[in-house]
Amino acid sequence: MIKGKAFVLGKNIDTDQIIPAAHLVYSLEDPEERKFYGRYALSGVPEKQSGLPKGGIPLVEKDKFESEFTIIIGGANFGCGSSREHAPAALEIAGIKAIVSPGYARIFYRNSVDGGFVVPIESVEDLSETIETGDELEIDQEKLELRNLTQKKTYKIKDLGSVADIINAGGIFEYARQQGMVA
Amino acid sequence: MGMTLTEKILANHSGNKSVKPGDNVWVDVDVLMTHDVCGPPAISIFKKQFGEDARVWDPEKMVIIPDHYIFTKDKYANRNVDILRGFAADQDLPHYFDVGTDRYKGVCHIALPEEGFTRPGEVLFGTDSHTCTAGAFGQFATGIGNTDAAFIMGTGKLWVKVPETMRFEFDGDRLPPYLMAKDIILQIIGDIGVDGATYRTMEFGGPGMKAMNIEDRMTLTNMVIEAGGKNGVVEPDEITEAYVRKRTDKPFKSVYSDPDARYHSVRRYNLEDMVPMVAKPHSPDNKATAEELEGTELTRAYIGSCTGGKLTDFIAAAEIIKGNTLKIDTYIVPATTEIARGLETEKVNGKTLLEVFEEAGCKIGRASCAACLGGPEDTFGRLNSDEICISTTNRNYPGRMGSKQAQVYLASPYTVAASAVTGKITDPRVFIQETII
Ligand code: SF4
Numbered sequence: 001m002i003k004g005k006a007f008v009l010g011k012n013i014d015t016d017q018i019i020p021a022a023h024l025v026y027s028l029e030d031p032e033e034r035k036f037y038g039r040y041a042l043s044g045v046p047e048k049q050s051g052l053p054k055g056g057i058p059l060v061e062k063d064k065f066e067s068e069f070t071i072i073i074g075g076a077n078f079g080c081g082s083s084r085e086h087a088p089a090a091l092e093i094a095g096i097k098a099i100v101s102p103g104y105a106r107i108f109y110r111n112s113v114d115g116g117f118v119v120p121i122e123s124v125e126d127l128s129e130t131i132e133t134g135d136e137l138e139i140d141q142e143k144l145e146l147r148n149l150t151q152k153k154t155y156k157i158k159d160l161g162s163v164a165d166i167i168n169a170g171g172i173f174e175y176a177r178q179q180g181m182v183a
Numbered sequence: 184m185g186m187t188l189t190e191k192i193l194a195n196h197s198g199n200k201s202v203k204p205g206d207n208v209w210v211d212v213d214v215l216m217t218h219d220v221c222g223p224p225a226i227s228i229f230k231k232q233f234g235e236d237a238r239v240w241d242p243e244k245m246v247i248i249p250d251h252y253i254f255t256k257d258k259y260a261n262r263n264v265d266i267l268r269g270f271a272a273d274q275d276l277p278h279y280f281d282v283g284t285d286r287y288k289g290v291c292h293i294a295l296p297e298e299g300f301t302r303p304g305e306v307l308f309g310t311d312s313h314t315c316t317a318g319a320f321g322q323f324a325t326g327i328g329n330t331d332a333a334f335i336m337g338t339g340k341l342w343v344k345v346p347e348t349m350r351f352e353f354d355g356d357r358l359p360p361y362l363m364a365k366d367i368i369l370q371i372i373g374d375i376g377v378d379g380a381t382y383r384t385m386e387f388g389g390p391g392m393k394a395m396n397i398e399d400r401m402t403l404t405n406m407v408i409e410a411g412g413k414n415g416v417v418e419p420d421e422i423t424e425a426y427v428r429k430r431t432d433k434p435f436k437s438v439y440s441d442p443d444a445r446y447h448s449v450r451r452y453n454l455e456d457m458v459p460m461v462a463k464p465h466s467p468d469n470k471a472t473a474e475e476l477e478g479t480e481l482t483r484a485y486i487g488s489c490t491g492g493k494l495t496d497f498i499a500a501a502e503i504i505k506g507n508t509l510k511i512d513t514y515i516v517p518a519t520t521e522i523a524r525g526l527e528t529e530k531v532n533g534k535t536l537l538e539v540f541e542e543a544g545c546k547i548g549r550a551s552c553a554a555c556l557g558g559p560e561d562t563f564g565r566l567n568s569d570e571i572c573i574s575t576t577n578r579n580y581p582g583r584m585g586s587k588q589a590q591v592y593l594a595s596p597y598t599v600a601a602s603a604v605t606g607k608i609t610d611p612r613v614f615i616q617e618t619i620i
Pocket of ligand 1: 251291311313488551552556577
């Protein structure tokens with residue numbers, strides 16, 4: 001079960017909005033440098049579209065490295081644009097556990113899964129116009145439900161399908177080890 | 184049941200007689216490419232997972248091309264190039280194109296074919312979304328992340344879900360003199376949307392393909408990612424083979440779609456009916472014709488990148504710019520050092536391209552990605568505030584070329600050059616009908 005506060009965005013959130021290219025220079029390994037990916041996660045989203053429906057809410061408050069939000073609710077084609085794995089990594093570093101969107105750009109989806117960063121969940125409908133930033137959510141992957149505790153509503157989510165094994169293993173390396181493909 | 188070109192390549196690289204869309208297969212990789220932004224994190228994952236002393240599966244098959252953040256004072260960006268250099272030396276990698284040496288190339292997707300790494304029938308992965316460009320050579324090529332790249336570095340393999348194929352069929356014997364491949368792909372993306380090809384292959388073919396040279400084809404496949412496509416592909420023909428043969432003597436085997444291959448959908452376009460197109464801010468599918476936007480005020484023009492920074496793109500721009508003064512700041516960035524040299528030798532009306540651009544007052548940058556993706560603040564051509572730019576690049580999401588206050592219109596080199604002359608969005612037919620026809 002993944003629980004936490006929702007952060008809501010519109011459609012076509014591309015990787016330059018998730019982590020602007022100017023910040024791609026930091027090391028993802030070095031514990032001090034790595035934190036900056038959290039600080040700048042989603043900093044490329046135009047202000048009015050950041051934290052819908054009101055807007056003007058940054059994912060991470062100024063000068064902080066982590067977000068108070070845990071679950072991103074996005075519109076269609078989430079993560080389009082470049083292949084930078086820094087994008088799902090930045091969201092994870094900011095404290096995001098899962099994204100819920102009606103559809104993903106494929107490289108972002110694949111990177112989220114293979115790197116084991118965030119769980120990309122597909123919703124049946126676009127929830128970016130019903131859920132509000134700050135709503136308390138609960139994602140139940142067994143019942144395939146997303147519960148909005150604030151608004152007292154329940155929505156369907158899709159099964160993870162053929163990538164479930166990789167997500168459950170924690171990424172492509174862990175999966176390949178389980179399968180005996182790598183030592 | 185027959186197979187598409189993409190299905191055939193995935194079948195013969197995974198030891199299967201046949202595959203169908205939706206199958207998950209492990210494929211053998213012919214070439215893995217990485218650059219300065221994604222190479223360093225891929226290398227650290229490789230070391231963490233396979234051990235500090237691990238060796239790359241096949242040094243001949245790994246290509247490292249620094250190109251993104253090259254001419255900058257940013258210390259982290261420079262450190263990333265140092266990491267690549269160190270890794271190439273430790274691993275004895277023969278195909279590393281180091282910054283500051285004669286081997287330096289510039290934008291990876293153009294450097295790959297120039298150096299003979301794009302070959303029909305092969306599988307190429309790269310840590311960059313525009314790796315799909317290489318599909319112009321009749322191969323399977325797609326972008327991946329750092330973790331997948333690290334996995335390939337250790338194993339030479341990667342899992343792929345076999346995509347469905349959308350076919351785009353071109354009729355017509357020639358491209359009208361004002362039309363470029365950029366217009367065609369902007370039209371297609373506008374028609375199907377930025378997620379219109381998500382998870383799918385975009386296969387380009389039909390009689391009109393013969394009218395497109397290899398650089399035109401690269402412009403088409405380059406932007407399939409802007410429609411969400413997994414890969415783009417053009418069936419190889421004598422144009423492809425002639426190009427590849429000049430660049431490598433490695434053997435390759437061309438693969439073609441079967442006549443009874445199954446497609447997700449087929450769309451037809453007649454090249455002779457198409458017109459100059461523009462993608463308005465802030466999405467590549469926000470289409471309009473150049474004519475509809477005629478008169479829109481601009482403050483900058485930019486000609487460069489893996490989409491619109493090839494030699495034929497600069498020849499096209501120079502045809503319009505020659506003898507004109509420009510109303511707005513115009514930036515010229517050759518994709519590679521080979522193209523930069525071409526600017527000094529290729530001529531229009533007796534003048535080299537470089538002379539044409541310099542006389543018109545263009546600002547000329549060094550081969551690299553430069554402002555295509557914004558980059559560090561001191562990047563050449565970067566949009567640092569509320570510029571309104573018309574550009575031959577491939578993406579115009581908020582902040583792509585720097586500031587999120589800026590606005591970017593995407594267009595062909597003809598349209599960008601015509602607009603640079605007038606300072607407003609201008610349909611290139613205004614110039615081309617006078618001077619060329
Ligand atoms: S030129 Fe632009 S699109 Fe091409 S590889 Fe460089 S940053 Fe990416």
